[in-house]
Amino acid sequence: MSPFWIMVTILALALVGYILGRRRAGSSAAGDIRKLHSRPTYYGWNTAIWTALPSLLLLLVWVLAQPLIVDRAVNGNIPDSAVSDSQTRGQIMSEVQGTAFELGRAVNEGIVSQSEARALSLDDAATTEKLAAAGIEITPSAPVLEAAKDYRAFNLNASRALTGAALVLALAGLAWSLSQIKPGYRARNIVESFVRGFLILCSLLAIATTVGIVLSLVFESIRFFQLYPWQDFFFGTEWTPSFGGGSKLGMLPLLWGTLYISLIALLFAVPIGLFAAIYMSEYATPRVRGFVKPVIEVLAGIPTIVYGLFALVTVGPLIRDWIAAPAGFGNSASSVMTAGLVMGIMLIPFVSSLSDDIINAVPQSLRDGSLGLGSTPSETVRNVILPAALPGIVGAILLAASRAIGETMIVVLGAGAMARISGNPFDAMTTITVKIVGQLTGDNDFASPETLVAFALGLTLFVMTLALNIVALVIVRKYREQYE
Template identity: 60%
Template structure:
């Protein structure tokens, strides 16, 4: 029996247990719910949880270990579900503290879910650390962190310096943030402080549509439209390059993609600032622009910093726009109309195709991923420091 059918049977038993438990306790109380310790639904949920949750854990563990076939799993799952239902039914009576049991069960289930999230994060970091350690056993860390040439060659003779990739990542992200932060922040200020309700009702959803466009579409837009336009109207006339793939192409298109991340979150944070602060500033004679600059924005700064941090993390981790818009040339330079690449692009390229997983040219992807993780973590630490410092001064 397929696992899907087993899951459906277990869920059906849980639903049946809910209605059986609810009707049974009401029948024992003579139909008067006031004689029950808990609401009737709690008795139903108690039976449903004891029926489904242990069985779902069994199925999850079985799916990982696979000690036998799906038929054995189906039999064991039905036995566990039936045993859980019978145990819960045996305790169902008007005096049973069903609400306490259900709430305790849910609390521990939430704790378990949070621990799974933490364990997943730890597992990701440990896996990168382990494979990065294997990489540095085969390739000198000095050449990796301080090398200025990226030239992987399977079979030997590779030069795996990360500096060109870090430079390309930061350069493209800087241009993207230089586009998205001012436009997004000014749009949020206008929509929250100046726009009429009618304009806001359609302008904000229109901006947020940008966040729903797939990144591959942005990449095609950069490749077909933005890149040739920048080449024909700026790069070639100024003698700065002849390629449509460039840092400026990827940065501009990525900045457009990031506008709703900054705008939508900043708008929500600005709207959350108490109206009493605005009224007080206006009552003291401040103009609307002075109120926005000296009262509203300082009060909303922690949320705005969070929005900018989210946009920065999104820019650093973007891949498709860079592949199609900036090219794959690992080089360092100041010309924004030259092709460059980022860390994420090279992670994909090093893990794509039929390659030897134990080779340093493949393991370098984990070192790149760990470096990217450290950069993002550093952004979080800086943002947290800025927010805490501001709060100490403002509060």
């Protein structure tokens, strides 16, 4: 049974436990629920939790650990003679997994039986022809085929063991929880403790995710700097990776392109988005606001690949033909200006929608007091509303900045992939995120600096975002203290 159906079965047993728990609580009190410590619903939830929780935890641990254990066991059975000089054990395991998948597909589609799949060999012409007639090619070496059969056998046995263990544990939890139900049993306390623990776990999830991301970036970056000098990475002005050796991995051209494109995008998006938010919240009628705000928010739902195509087909040629070429700045449709303007269009709803909600959250009494003292609406916006909403507006701008720094598709199609340092906004450049994708695309060896450099670039982006948040926090605290 697959993990999905095991989970469905466990949840079905939990539903049965909920019903039985409520009924047993009522029968234990002889039908008088006033004798119960908790309401019958809590007894039902208590039974459902003890039925599902242990089994689901076992399922989670098993699903996470099984691939590692099976891969290690199968990898240990592959002889060294099966690994050629042009291959690594990781590539051999990929071939083993692919062959095992094809065998499993053949069994599931009824082309061969389980016994035929287990007995398959390279000399078995009849079974091989049967598979080939169905469009399934099994052409590995003999050690790989044997390892693939072992891989399938390990997974099948593990799935059977998981099914039995999970169902036994669920039934045991169901029986035990039902046996504990008595009028004085504190089911409500147990259920509320579980809910409290679940909420704490959800709160810690974001922290654990952040820590995991940071640690993975740090450890892989350390591996990179053990292979490549950090001075050349942080201060190098040339980016010419070569998996054959002799790479120059200076990040300054990528950092320059990232900041340049993001700056142009923010210079375009922030004023337009902020002025649109002020208009919608302070000047527009409800009818106009109800039309304009959804139309602006539609921009946030457009896929970035569509923005990239728009930059490639429309904006880039227009800038080249109407501005860059006549002024002698260049003849390329891919440029920093193209990517920056299109990215700015994409960022407008991030700034306008959030700023609009923040400005609307400013108390109406502040507006009334300012207007009552003789201020004009524009003076009220400038001197009262914007200072009060400044922390939220800074947060909206930071969100837009983070979105701009992490954008990839618009840069690929609108700015090109040229790593260079230039002040001309009509030159083609690239960003850190584009090169991260480029370095990790394909079947690359993670022991080479040309691949590990992607993690160092990712760590650089993380530090940049962290610095932006620290600066914004200082600005917010300064203005908030002045306002309060």
